[in-house]
Amino acid sequence: MAGIYVHIPFCKKRCSYCDFHFSTTFSSYREKLIAAICLELEIRKTELVDVPVETIYFGGGTPSLLIKEELAAILSAIHTHFEVSVNSEITFEVNPDDASEENLSAWKELGINRLSIGLQSFQETDLAWMNRSHSTQQGETAVRLAQAHGFDNISIDLIYGLPDLSNEQWLSHLNRALKLNVQHISSYCLTIEPKTALNDFVAKGKLSRPTEDQQSEQFDLLVQTLRQSGFEHYEISNFAKDQKYAKHNSSYWNFTPYVGVGPSAHSFNGHQRRWNVANNTKYYKAVGKNEDWFEAETLSASEKWNEYFLIGLRTKWGILKRSISDLGGFNATELNQLETYLSTDLMIENRDNYVLTEKGKLQADGIASSFFRLD
Numbered sequence: 578m579a580g581i582y583v584h585i586p587f588c589k590k591r592c593s594y595c596d597f598h599f600s601t602t603f604s605s606y607r608e609k610l611i612a613a614i615c616l617e618l619e620i621r622k623t624e625l626v627d628v629p630v631e632t633i634y635f636g637g638g639t640p641s642l643l644i645k646e647e648l649a650a651i652l653s654a655i656h657t658h659f660e661v662s663v664n665s666e667i668t669f670e671v672n673p674d675d676a677s678e679e680n681l682s683a684w685k686e687l688g689i690n691r692l693s694i695g696l697q698s699f700q701e702t703d704l705a706w707m708n709r710s711h712s713t714q715q716g717e718t719a720v721r722l723a724q725a726h727g728f729d730n731i732s733i734d735l736i737y738g739l740p741d742l743s744n745e746q747w748l749s750h751l752n753r754a755l756k757l758n759v760q761h762i763s764s765y766c767l768t769i770e771p772k773t774a775l776n777d778f779v780a781k782g783k784l785s786r787p788t789e790d791q792q793s794e795q796f797d798l799l800v801q802t803l804r805q806s807g808f809e810h811y812e813i814s815n816f817a818k819d820q821k822y823a824k825h826n827s828s829y830w831n832f833t834p835y836v837g838v839g840p841s842a843h844s845f846n847g848h849q850r851r852w853n854v855a856n857n858t859k860y861y862k863a864v865g866k867n868e869d870w871f872e873a874e875t876l877s878a879s880e881k882w883n884e885y886f887l888i889g890l891r892t893k894w895g896i897l898k899r900s901i902s903d904l905g906g907f908n909a910t911e912l913n914q915l916e917t918y919l920s921t922d923l924m925i926e927n928r929d930n931y932v933l934t935e936k937g938k939l940q941a942d943g944i945a946s947s948f949f950r951l952d
C-alpha cells in the first residue's frame with residue numbers, strides 16, 4: 578500500500594496564522610506549475626512499482642482553487658503513471674467559498690470521494706482577524722451542499738485556543754459542528770508561528786495570547802464533547818465516526834511509503850525522507866531539467882526510533898511492541914522511563930502496544946521526546 582500527496586501552493590488570501598507554503602499571486606504561471614506537477618508524477622513513476630496506491634490527497638494551499646481541467650490533468654497523470662486501487666480514498670481540501678454547485682459536481686465526477694473543509698471557527702470576528710475568505714454561514718452551507726451532492730465522507734477543520742475564545746464559546750462551536758453530521762473532525766490548537774501576521778498582532782497587543790491553561794481546557798472539552806457524540810479520538814487532533822479515519826493521514830502515522838509532488842511536498846519511501854523546494858518558480862523551472870528541485874535525507878536508526886515515538890504516541894494505535902523490538906528494543910534508561918509513565922497513569926500497556934492515557938495525551942510531545950536517542 579502507498580499514498581500520493583499533491584501540494585497545490587495557491588491561496589486567495591494570506592490567513593494571518595498560516596505558515597504553510599503557498600502564494601497569492603499565481604495567475605501568470607499556474608499552467609506551468611500544473612504541467613510541472615504532472616511531469617514530476619511521470620518522472621517518479623518508478624518509485625511505487627508494484628505497490629498499489631490506496632490514498633491520494635490534494636492539500637495546500639488551496640486545492641479547491643484548481644479549475645476542473647487542471648484537476649483532471651493531475652488525476653489523469655496519477656492514473657497513467659501509478660497503479661491506483663479501485664477503492665482508493667481521494668481527499669480534496671476545500672475552502673468553503675469554493676464549494677459551489679458547479680465545483681462540487683465536478684469534484685464528484687472526477688472521483689473525489691472525501692472532502693476536508695476548512696471551517697476554522699463559527700465566530701465571524703475570528704474569521705475576520707484570521708483574514709479568512711469566507712463567513713461562518715458559507716462554512717455551514719459548504720458542508721450541507723457537499724452532502725446534497727452525495728459526499729458521504731466529509732471532514733471539517735476547526736481551531737481552538739484562539740485569542741479571547743471562552744470555553745463556553747468553544748463549546749458552542751463544537752455543538753454547531755456536531756449539527757453538521759460530518760464523519761470526521763480535525764481540530765488543531767492554534768500555534769502562533771513566527772513571521773506570521775498573527776505573531777505581529779499578539780506582539781503589538783492587538784490580540785491577546787491564549788494561555789496554556791485555556792488551550793488545555795479547550796482540548797479537554799473537545800475530547801469529551803466529541804466522544805459523547807460518538808466520535809472516536811484516534812489521533813491527538815483527529816476524530817472519526819464509524820471508523821471513517823483519514824486513511825491517507827493514517828498512512829503517515831504508520832510509516833507507509835508516499836510520494837509527495839508539488840512545491841514543498843514531502844515524500845517517504847520507508848528509509849528516506851525527501852522534500853521539494855518551497856518556491857513555486859524554482860520548482861516549475863527545475864522539474865525535469867538538469868537541476869535539483871528536492872533534497873533528501875536517509876533516516877538513521879535513531880531518527881527512525883525518534884519519529885516512531887513522536888508519531889506513534891499521538892495515535893490510538895500507540896507504539897507496537899513488535900516495532901519497538903524491530904528498532905532495537907528499549908535500553909535500561911528507557912525502560913525506567915516507561916515504568917514511570919505506566920505507574921503515573923500517563924501510559925497504558927496492552928498485549929501488543931503501549932498507548933497514552935487521556936492525561937498522557939496532553940503531554941504527548943514531551944513524553945515522546947523523553948525517549949529520543951542521539952546518533
Ligand SMILES: C[S@@+](CC[C@H](N)C(=O)[O-])C[C@H]1O[C@@H](n2cnc3c(N)ncnc32)[C@H](O)[C@@H]1O
Pocket residue numbers: 594595596597636637638639640670671672694695696697734735736765766767768769770
Ligand atoms: C494549511 S491548511 C490547508 C487547508 C485549507 N487551505 C484551509 O485553509 O482550510 C490545513 C489546516 O491547518 C490548520 N492550521 C494551519 N495553520 C495553523 C496554525 N497556525 N495553528 C493551528 N492550526 C493551523 C487549519 O485548520 C487548516 O485548515
Ligand code: SF4
Pocket residue numbers: 587588589590591592595596597599637638639672695
Ligand atoms: S490556512 Fe489554508 S487558505 Fe489560509 S493561507 Fe493557509 S493554506 Fe491558505
